[in-house]
Amino acid sequence: MTAPGPGLRPFSIKAKLGTLVVVSVFITTGLLMVALRTRTELRFITVFSVIATLLITQFVAHGLTAPLDEMRAVARSISHGDYTRRVNGAGRRDELGDLAQTINLMADDLAAVDRHRKELVANVSHELRTPIAALRAVLENVVDGVSSADPETMRTALKQTERLGRLVETLLDLSRLDNGVVTLKAGRFEVWPYLSGVLKEANLAAAHRRLSSGSGNHSRTDVHLHLDVSPPELTAHADAERLHQVVANLIDNAVKHSPPHGRVTVLARRGPQPESLLLEVLDEGPGIPESERHRVFERFNRGEVASPHGPGSDGGTGLGLAIARWAVDLHGGRIGVAESARGCRIRVTLPGIPQPRG
Structure with a gap:
């Protein structure tokens, strides 16, 4: 909605007043002239002028107070958590129409926030319930003597504990996202050694998970990670910690959707x-359907793509x-799903050093 300019609009409240x-002045003047010509007493003219002015004022005031009463009722419903009601006067071409549109937009935003909050609670509850239930079952079996506290049992318990830890770290990142408390600490770095370190950490993390939890499919140590940086001396300007989150999450997502003994390539260009x-x-992997591409970056979205490495894999949060x-x-960059002949291609562009304006 375009904000009205400072000038007087033909249908504004100021124009109506x-x-x-x-009109009141014209009526009074006209009646006064009639009184002078017909020699009517001034008191009758005064009474007629007051009555006419009150009728016109009542007509104009009703057009102003009726939408205000409706807005008050809608605002009261919103304050009680009912975000379904809307103000009907949003089509008016005056300040009250602007206010009605603003209230309706506020109701839409609050409804979206409330829906996301409910989805967050439901999804987080689901994500926490699974590892907690598995960990509880393992520990109850040990306590009841059903199973012994052997290394394999402890590895199973450790696996669920680590999954809980990863989920908590992810939720903390999500909390920082919502609160907007993260500031960038951008600096210049060499891309090849930086990305090599990220890929090495990804391989080590996968190997560690496999050792701590047995031979589960979710570790995906069978997927080969390949780095392609050109030119080799390429440098960039970004926040290294935040960029690590980007690359690590993209690699993790690509590995989860890769076929057995597949290949994930991280490509960097100037x-x-x-x-x-x-x-x-x-x-x-199987790629992302075009109908799903606008949703893959939404929270708790797992898409409709079947995992290529069979059931029992960890689909992530x-x-x-x-x-x-x-x-x-945060960097002012762009991320999206690019066209690819095979599998999925996620493309990220970072703007580099901010350019001076003017």
Whole structure:
């Protein structure tokens, strides 16, 4: 909605009140002239003038107070948690119409926030319930003597504990996202050694999870990670910690959707601006349907793509890509699903060094 300018609008409240004053003056003047010509007593003219002015004022006032009463009722419903009601006067071409549109937009925003809050509580409860139930079952079996506290049992318990830890870390990142408390600490760095470190950490994390939990499919140590940086001396300007979140989450998502013994490629190229960066993460999985591409970066979205490595795999929390988008947005960059002949290609562009304006 475009904000009205400082000038007087033809249908504004000021214009209506001004018209009311002008009409009242004309009526009074006209009646006074009639009185002078017909020699009517002034008191009758005064009574007629007052009655006419009151009738016109009542007509104008009703057009102003009726929508205000409706807005008050809608605002009261919103304050009680009912975000379904809307003000009907949003089509008016005056200040009350602007106010009605603002109240309706506020109700839409509050309804979206309330819906996201309920989804967050439901999804977090679901994510916490699974590892807690598994951990409880393992410990109850040990306490009841059903199973012994052997290394395999302890590895199972450790697996669920680590899953809880990862979920808590992800939720903390999500809390920082909502609170807007994260500031960028951008600096110049060499891309090749930086991304090599991220890929090495991803391999070590997968190996550690496999050792601590047995031979589960979720570890995906069979997927090969490949790095392609050109030119090799490429440098970029970004927040290293936030960029780590982006790359790590994109790699994690690509690995989960890769076929057995698949390949995930992290590609880095120079962007159009000084120290800007173009990143792509490619996998050989089933890809993302075009109808789902606008939703993959939403929170708790797992999409409708079947996992290529069979049942029992860890589909994740559905927060990784949402956090990646948040970190990219902090940089003022862009992230999206690019066209790919095979698998999925996520493309990230970071603007590099901010350019002076003017």
